[in-house]
Amino acid sequence: MASSSKQKWLFACVTLLTIFITGACGIDIFLEWNVAIDSTIKPVSVDQPVITINGMFPGPLINSTTNDFVHVNVFNNLDEPLLFTWNGIQQRLNSWQDGVSGTNCPILPGTNWTYVFQVKDQIGSYSYFPSINFQKAGGGFGPIRVNNRIVIAVPFPKPEAEFDLLIGDWFSNDYKETRIIMDTSLTADDAVPDVMLMNGKGPHGHQMSKTYESFTVTKGKTYRFRISNVGSVFSFNFRIQNHKMVLVETEGSYTNQITLDSLDVHVGQSYSVLVTADQDDADYYMVASPKWFNTYDSSSLVGVGVLHYSNSNSQVSGPLPSGPDPFDVEFSMNQAKSVRWNLTTGAARPNPQGTFNVTNVTLSQNFLLQGSKGEINGKRRYVVNNVSYLTVDTPLKLADQFVNGSGVYQLDWFPTNSVNTEAEYGVSVSTGIHKGWIELVFINKLDVIDCWHLDGFGFHVVGFGNGDWTPESRTTYNLFDPVVRSTVQVYPGGWTAVYAFLDNPGMWNLRSQSLKNWYLGQELYIRVHNDDPNPAKERPPPGNLLLCGIFGDSDAPGSEPAPASWTGL
Ligand SMILES: *[C@@H]1O[C@H](CO)[C@@H](O)[C@H](O)[C@H]1NC(C)=O
Numbered sequence: 001m002a003s004s005s006k007q008k009w010l011f012a013c014v015t016l017l018t019i020f021i022t023g024a025c026g027i028d029i030f031l032e033w034n035v036a037i038d039s040t041i042k043p044v045s046v047d048q049p050v051i052t053i054n055g056m057f058p059g060p061l062i063n064s065t066t067n068d069f070v071h072v073n074v075f076n077n078l079d080e081p082l083l084f085t086w087n088g089i090q091q092r093l094n095s096w097q098d099g100v101s102g103t104n105c106p107i108l109p110g111t112n113w114t115y116v117f118q119v120k121d122q123i124g125s126y127s128y129f130p131s132i133n134f135q136k137a138g139g140g141f142g143p144i145r146v147n148n149r150i151v152i153a154v155p156f157p158k159p160e161a162e163f164d165l166l167i168g169d170w171f172s173n174d175y176k177e178t179r180i181i182m183d184t185s186l187t188a189d190d191a192v193p194d195v196m197l198m199n200g201k202g203p204h205g206h207q208m209s210k211t212y213e214s215f216t217v218t219k220g221k222t223y224r225f226r227i228s229n230v231g232s233v234f235s236f237n238f239r240i241q242n243h244k245m246v247l248v249e250t251e252g253s254y255t256n257q258i259t260l261d262s263l264d265v266h267v268g269q270s271y272s273v274l275v276t277a278d279q280d281d282a283d284y285y286m287v288a289s290p291k292w293f294n295t296y297d298s299s300s301l302v303g304v305g306v307l308h309y310s311n312s313n314s315q316v317s318g319p320l321p322s323g324p325d326p327f328d329v330e331f332s333m334n335q336a337k338s339v340r341w342n343l344t345t346g347a348a349r350p351n352p353q354g355t356f357n358v359t360n361v362t363l364s365q366n367f368l369l370q371g372s373k374g375e376i377n378g379k380r381r382y383v384v385n386n387v388s389y390l391t392v393d394t395p396l397k398l399a400d401q402f403v404n405g406s407g408v409y410q411l412d413w414f415p416t417n418s419v420n421t422e423a424e425y426g427v428s429v430s431t432g433i434h435k436g437w438i439e440l441v442f443i444n445k446l447d448v449i450d451c452w453h454l455d456g457f458g459f460h461v462v463g464f465g466n467g468d469w470t471p472e473s474r475t476t477y478n479l480f481d482p483v484v485r486s487t488v489q490v491y492p493g494g495w496t497a498v499y500a501f502l503d504n505p506g507m508w509n510l511r512s513q514s515l516k517n518w519y520l521g522q523e524l525y526i527r528v529h530n531d532d533p534n535p536a537k538e539r540p541p542p543g544n545l546l547l548c549g550i551f552g553d554s555d556a557p558g559s560e561p562a563p564a565s566w567t568g569l
């Protein structure tokens, strides 16, 4: 079924192609990933298991172009179930490929499963990572690029080269140990990472580091750095000694180009900056220091890499370039507000980004989502509106498809506008009105920065504020040129407001990107349903659909095949 509808799709593409010769159709990209544990990689000078892909840490680049079809055949050679999610890839009409616990059965150890998804109508910089079992803290993450089709101009001159720069905090023990601490300890949330890695390498000059990350540039040339925060806990401030950065893109949106001394990147976010090698031939520090945390230059939690000029004969020297006070919310929030959508440039489509704007939209829903900590049955949990998400064995998407949710989740049980007076577990699934605009207000009652992400859609980031959100806060929104992105930070004691247009039917994960918050319950699902059964509206389950939970275990030896009425295959 999946393949025949794809053939139709391709046929439609070919027809379009011959009519417009625009190159609107993607190509197929086939990837084979062997996911395994490697204890010899040693990002820092201790023995620890690291999740590698084809022996690599970080994992390989997925280098795609708008509308390409990406096939990733994942061989799980870990000793536990695995899923990958494609952070920011919208999986149009196809939440079957989203790779979170609510959409997919995990890939069991010793088995393989092939994701097939189209990077439809998107451009930009993203990352992928394992989505279950706290595995992201063990590695398995990597960069995704979606390049412009050649017919659509990029709004800046072609850089000399592009570099992927994945930066993130890292625990120097076994991720399974950290996971146990998270699960059992009442103070689990106090677990602090040990080191900041750049592309899997420790800080330059630090005794813990075997090696450090370095980029070679030629004086006079301009480079694009695609920076992602792949960490678990910390936002960071990124800067390069003596160099300015021009911000050009974030998670699929071209921004108004602004020149920065430093850039805050929060967990799960991606940015592109242009850096011109306009200084003397020498080596320069690249620094990523944690936000909302007191540290010092020689701490292993300050990531340090090197920008190396090809004709440089000197080593990096001097103090590290200083950044803003890590606790300065005003700096960070003002920078966030200055990240605006370039309304006049085309992105995935030739028409300007600004033709799809929120200047005058009518909202059909409003969710107020308050993130905090709670205690349930003597365990520390993270909650949204005092509900900690309970991960169930049956993916919600399967339950939705085959039994209308029955026995797995109760639709709209979750309080979307109020806070439970008792902290409790729940399988939170809320209706999102198909083709309606939703306003999501994230309220952060934690004393650290939180970061929220919705699969399936872009956030139009309309407002940030301190203190309580009230309906009057709407008068401060930027409805003119809010940037569109997939992940947004929420400052401690503050709020962030976004709009999303729910034109993508499916079961969509809304989560904290902060790994421990996510793992300990800051998560829910938005079910966007279109009654129209036409598979051109929402894709049917893929031919290789895995079953699990109440539908049986398609991989378990001797298991009953699922009744045809369930699978519809
Ligand atoms: C990525 O793909 C683009 C378009 O096909 C190509 O120009 C570029 O060289 C590729 N980059 C890498 C690093 O493979």
Ligand SMILES: *[C@@H]1O[C@H](CO)[C@@H](O)[C@H](O)[C@H]1NC(C)=O
Pocket: 073, 112, 113, 114, 544
């Ligand atoms: C597993 O890998 C084999 C060999 O590459 C492939 O033919 C098969 O389709 C894969 N299975 C799934 C479920 O993707």
Ligand SMILES: *[C@@H]1O[C@H](CO)[C@@H](O)[C@H](O)[C@H]1NC(C)=O
Pocket: 155, 255, 256, 257, 258, 342, 343, 344, 345, 346
């Ligand atoms: C917006 O993009 C256009 C190209 O479409 C570019 O010429 C212009 O400089 C950009 N505007 C800003 C403020 O960056």
Ligand SMILES: *[C@@H]1O[C@H](CO)[C@@H](O)[C@H](O)[C@H]1NC(C)=O
Pocket: 343, 354, 355, 356, 357, 358, 359, 480
């Ligand atoms: C927003 O979109 C509307 C409708 O397409 C258009 O009339 C308006 O000019 C756009 N606003 C901006 C700021 O581009």
Ligand SMILES: *[C@@H]1O[C@H](CO)[C@@H](O)[C@H](O)[C@H]1NC(C)=O
Pocket: 360
């Ligand atoms: C925007 O909405 C206002 C009412 O709030 C209306 O008067 C105006 O005509 C609308 N403009 C456009 C371009 O739709």
Ligand SMILES: *[C@@H]1O[C@H](CO)[C@@H](O)[C@H](O)[C@H]1NC(C)=O
Pocket: 404, 405, 410, 411
């Ligand atoms: C599916 O469940 C919802 C409630 O969750 C109910 O309103 C709807 O009528 C059910 N649909 C069918 C076809 O049973």
Ligand SMILES: *[C@@H]1O[C@H](CO)[C@@H](O)[C@H](O)[C@H]1NC(C)=O
Pocket: 374, 375, 386, 419, 420, 421, 422, 423, 424
């Ligand atoms: C959340 O639940 C706890 C009890 O479990 C309660 O003490 C707390 O007041 C609740 N939070 C809110 C904001 O009502």
